[in-house]
Amino acid sequence: MRQNCIICTVGGALAAAILMNHSLTRPSFGVIFPTLGHVHDKDSRGLAILCRKPLCKANFTIAPRGLSCFSPDRQTETSMRFSGFRILKEGLTGNKGWRPHWRDPEPKAEYDIVIIGGGGHGLSTAYYLAKEHGLRNIAVLEKGYIGGGNVGRNTTIVRANYNLPGNSEFYSHSLKLWEGLEQDLNYNVMMSQRGVLNLFHSDGQRDYAARRANSMINQGDDAQLLDREAVRRMVPFLDFDNVRFPIFGGLYHARGGTARHDAVAWGYARGADQRGVDLLQNCEVTGIDVENGRVRGVQTSRGPIRAKKVAMVVAGRSSQVAAMAGMRLPIESHILQAFVTEGLKPMIDNVVTFGMGHFYISQSDKGGLVFGGDLDFYASYAARGNLPMAEHVMEAAMTLMPAIGKARVLRSWGGIMDMSPDGSPIIDKTDIEGLYLNCGWCYGGFKAVPGSGHCFAHLIAQDRPHPAAARLRLDRFRTGRGLMDEEGTGAQHNLH
Secondary structure, eight states: OHHHHHHHHHHHHHHHHHHHTSOOOSOOOEEEOTTTOSEEEEETTEEEEOOSSSSOSOOEEEETTEEEEOOTTOOSSGGGEEOHHHHHHHHHTTSOSOOOSSOOOOOOSEEEEEEEOOSHHHHHHHHHHHHHHOOOOEEEEOSSSTTOSGGGGOOOEEOOOOOSTTTHHHHHHHHHHHHTHHHHHTSOOOOBOOOEEEEEOSHHHHHHHHHHHHHHHHHTOOOEEEEHHHHHHHOTTSOTTOSSSOOOEEEEETTOEEOOHHHHHHHHHHHHHHTTOEEEOSOOEEEEEEETTEEEEEEETTOOEEEEEEEEOOGGGHHHHHHTTTOOOSOEEEEEEEEEEEEOOSOOOSEEEETTTTEEEEEOTTSEEEEEEEEEEEEOOOSSOOHHHHHHHHHHHHHHOGGGGGSOEEEEEEEEEEEOTTSOOEEEEOSSBTEEEEEOOTTOTGGGHHHHHHHHHHHHHHSSOOGGGTTOOTTHHHHOTTOOOTTSSOSOGGGO
8 A cells, every 4th residue: 555655656756747837728627646545637737636615635737837826825826836746745644744735723703794694706806806906894794605606516617709889898807817816826727728609590580690709809819600510520420410409500709618616716726825814614694783874893703803894796696695794786686597417428628609599518527427407597595406407408409319219318507696687797886885796797707716706806996996806896787877688588587
């Protein structure tokens, strides 16, 4: 066993070095190393151990300057970087020197800023508040465990193929942050720019795809209009001659792709903790204290916490939390279903979307096909979808890709989505002094994680909107200015 440990440790270090210099375009897969007994994931950025639980005993990742371990008790970024020698040493000594990703502190009586919500958006906001604006006296309040909400069970798609002003510049900004995220966090989030392919099935859809491509290029992003044969060479396993929905071509966004959703949350949590942010788990907010039109703090299951500023970032629970401050938001909560199949050999190099139904599919790092569809068309806080919509998704999958019928579905879930009237998010101050709002992400929540946190942190710290999020105002639903109907479905929640 000792020999196996040595071989695996050295082999892992060598594999990491090789992978740093060789880009992998196909989906990545887990490999078990006996030394640590945890799943190792490899992708184009390197090799990392990503444990199933945040507080694990063996965690390291490849960084541009070497290998690093996670040691929250050391507050400087440089102290978190380690060499290949450290990896070898830990492998030979039972890996007893690694530290948890982040601390589990007790709440303080008062903070400068309290962030409600410990998902991807809340954690990224805390991280950028500390990193970009030098603020340290910050708490992130999560009613469960860090990354246990939508970000823990997402569909991982990253893209910036938006059309309308207000959205296009924001998601372009977010994509640029995605491209440097692993180096910034010193954490392997498995960002894989494998490309996003949006299919079209009629002449009208082709015209719209051309306009969308031009808009993307004008924004500074990439876009390529592919004909039928070019799409066939890229994804030959699709049903090109379907009688109802023949494939005419596709809009290809090469810089888009996928990332590992829970690793994104862990990376931001680790980065925020290193900079002094308190991550308070099992700390549910039960009330928001407002006096004379100004926020004074929050009531929680772990006692009252005073704060100069309070930021709400709670995804599908936005209406419930805002009601604690006496606010009524233009938001409905709907369920968006997704599914994962058994692990398969690499077959889908890209993200593919069906133009005649809200269906999308990609292949995860574990080999499972990750796919989803449209909303359940009723408001609900249940984290599961209904069977008619599940059937609709399966029908779309079989229509586009008949071979998927041979794969077994292992699990499904329903993410609770904030649906706004125009299908676009809100990042803005409220009428209550010191209370800030981040909600309404509809279908765009995961791909917006870096951009949302970066822009929201700018708003909280400087009390003025970031240029990339300047149009994401709350009052647009009252004034009618700047409405962004990206889906083309009108101001009807239940039609998104």
